[in-house]
Amino acid sequence: MTNLVGAMDYAFRTFTILPEAANPPVFSNNGDPGVGEAIPLSVRPATDLTIASMNVQRFFDDRNDPGRSEPVLTPTAYSNRLSKFSLQVRNILRNPDVIGLQEVEAPTDDLNVVINDMAARLNTDNGNPTNSNPALPFYVGYIFPTNDVGGIAVAYLVNTNRVTVSSVTQVGATDTYVRPDSSTAILNDRPPIILQGALGGFAFTVINVHQRSLNDIATGGSPVNGYPNEGYRVRHKRQLQAEFVANLIHQRQILNPNERMVVIGDFNGFQFNDGYADIYNTILGNAPTPPTSGANDTRVVLAPTAAWNPPTPPLVSLTGTAVNSSNYSFLFDGSAQTLDQVAVTQNLSGIAFSETARVNADFPEVDRNNPASPKRLSDHDPKRVTILVPTATPVLQNCRVSLNITGQALAGNTCGLPNYAGDLVLTAVLTNTSTQTISDVFVQVVGLGYPDSTPTGVIVATPNPHRLLTADGATCSSGGQAGADQSTVNGQAPIGSNTPIGTLNPRESRVITLRLALPGVRRLRFFVNVFGVGGTACPVALNEGQAPGLVMATTVPLKGTGFGFELLQDKGRLTVAPLTSGTAIPGTRFGRRR
Structure with missing residues (x-):
């Protein structure tokens, strides 16, 4: 750098040169990050899942919210901020699948207006304003009311053409803490938001946080709410907020030890003890320093309280525990700091990594004025x-699910062959009865054919096997005799050949539809197997039986695990009955009913 000419300023113990606008400095490496241009992150393969964290620094709109006093931008200034935001997301972050935002305005009169404007600008700039092209990104926003006095909140934008969202929930909005004078106050100014979703069959959870800042952390002065001074109050609240997040993660680990969690956001805490508290390690579940509790209203360096339940096993930091040039996301008076952190559960640690986009912190304030540049949208760099989503092989899941047939009907002949009597359409409820999340779920109908009169119920494959229709109901599957994949979702019309049902979380149910082509309306035996990704393969049922007489359609497992059914006909009425298991009764050719 040459030609650095300007006045020297001194403030907050820092010397700063203010270059003359008419005689700017000259850089020899204008293309380097932090000097001339922002450097985009790499384009990731479609098989990867990408999750961004962006503190967008008080992203307010051009409307006056009557519920609070907030900055009101001009329409031009607001449009310019939307443009810079769009440029960062598209050109620097490469349209992440999920964007966790901090410091988005949550208006009291129209909660979704700002997050919807952000989504609309992204969708328009990506050439997909109405989602007419599923191959292009289409973002949908999620935001909740905030406790923040300034009106900012955490929020999400999700590319719904890539990610299936199962739930978005806010937690801790009404939680309070007790101060030394026995008064209570709201704990979470900007309550965390939890997003559960799936990329294909890969289920994941994102927890987006924005913790209390370090402002006034060292302030002295008069006692307040029983604290010796304001600094003690700030330190206590920051510690309790960190424990809230840690306890939240710990509880989710208990409910589902296999949940894949990504914790992102503005932690307002370093990777180490900041001399007042060890915020980051408290959230990770590592032993903070100091390691023992103390009287939180009288000591400067706070330790976790007795209410702390650390994540077990601890989370893994993706921003690292050592300070280096790749970690920082914020500059404070010339000091590079990492306030924006990323942590994951251990089942993601070997397949996940994080990057910091150099597009904000290193660039001057004057870059905010250029709507054609992505630089300096905020004072924080996004991460x-x-x-790297692994390719998993679906395995038999019969021992982890239940299948109950709730409806049956005989429809017209789809297969088109003259000797096919019609299609059997079954509605069933599939429930994950285990604690294991099952992804890429599909069902397979096997053993199609007529049972003969032998005690073991051998399947006869000829002359015309029963055939499983493709899930769209348009054609017959040539693999029906050996078993074919089929699935539909939520009882709607079949949605496509071999389309996975998706993800079944523990105790979650889904309505599915099965459709079989019948060569003749007479007794028929078939078996339903459920496959998906999650856990080891369930054992295959060891025996078959036949249900004598007409029984209602309920699920009865075979020995081992399996779902067997028979189609019975009585006076023109079709009934699907469960196959039962057991040893054949002497003198009969049927198995014993349970």
């Missing part, structure tokens, strides 16, 4: 987490 992007990349998860």
Whole structure:
């Protein structure tokens, strides 16, 4: 750098040179990050899941919210901020699948207006304003009311053409803490938001946080609410907020030890003890320093309270525990700091990494004025987490699910062959009865054919096997005799050949539809197997039986695990009955009913 000419300023113990606008400095490496141009992150393969964290620094709109006093931008200034935001997301972060935002306005009169404007600008700039092209990104926003006095909140934008969202929930909005004078106050100014979703069959959870800042952490002065001074109050609240997040993660680990969690956001805490509290390690579940509790209203360096339940096993930091040039996301008076952190559960640690996009912190304030540049949208650099989603092989899940047939009907002949009597359409409820999340779920109908009169119920494959229709109901599957994949979702019309049902979380149910082509309306035996990704393969049922007489359709497992059914006909009425298991009764050719 040459030609650095300007006045020297001194403030907050820092010397700063203010270059003359008419005689700017000259850089020899204008293309380097932090000097001339922002450097985009790499384009990731479609098989990867990308999750960004962006503190967008008080992203307010051009409307006056009557519920609070907030900055009101001009329409031009607001449009310019939307443009810079769009440029960062598209050109620097490469359209992440999920964007966790901090400091988005949550208006009291129209909660979704700002997050919807952000989504609309992204969708328009990506050439997909109405989602007419599923191959292009289409973002949908999620935001909740905030406790923040300034009106900012955490929020999400999700590319719904890539990610299936199962739930978005806010937690801790009404939680309070007790101060030394026995008064209570709201704990979470900007309550965390939890997003559960799936990329294909890969289920994941994102927890987006924005913790209390370090402002006034060292302030002295008069006692307040029983604290010796304001600094003690700030330190206590920051510690309790960290424990809230840690306890939240710990509880989710208990409910589902296999949940894949990504924790992102503005932690307002370093990777180490900041001399007042060890915020980051408290959230990770590592032993903070100091390691023992103390009287939180009288000591300067706070330790976790007795209410702390650390994540077990601890989370893994993707921003690292050592300070280096790749970690920082914020500059404070010339000091590079890492306030924006990323942590994951251990089942993601080997397949996930994070990057910091150099587009904000290193660039001057004057870059905010250029709507054609992505630089200096905020004072924080965004981070992007990349998860290398493994290719998993679906396995038999019969021992982890239940299948109950709730409806049956005989429809017209789809297969078109003259000797096919019609299609059997079955509605069933599939429930994950285990604690294991099952992804890429599909069902397979096997053993199609007529049972003969032998005690073991051998399947006869000829002359015309029963055939499983493709899930769209348009054609017959040539693999029906050996078993074919089929699935539909939520009882709607079949949605496509071999389309996975998706993800079944523990105790979650889904309505599915099965459709079989019948060569003749007479007794028929078939078996339903459920496959998906999650856990080891369930054992295959060891025996078959036949249900004598007409019984209602309920699920009865075979020995081992399996779902067997028979189609019975009585006076023109079709009934699907469960196959039962057991040893054949002497003198009969049927198995014993349970």
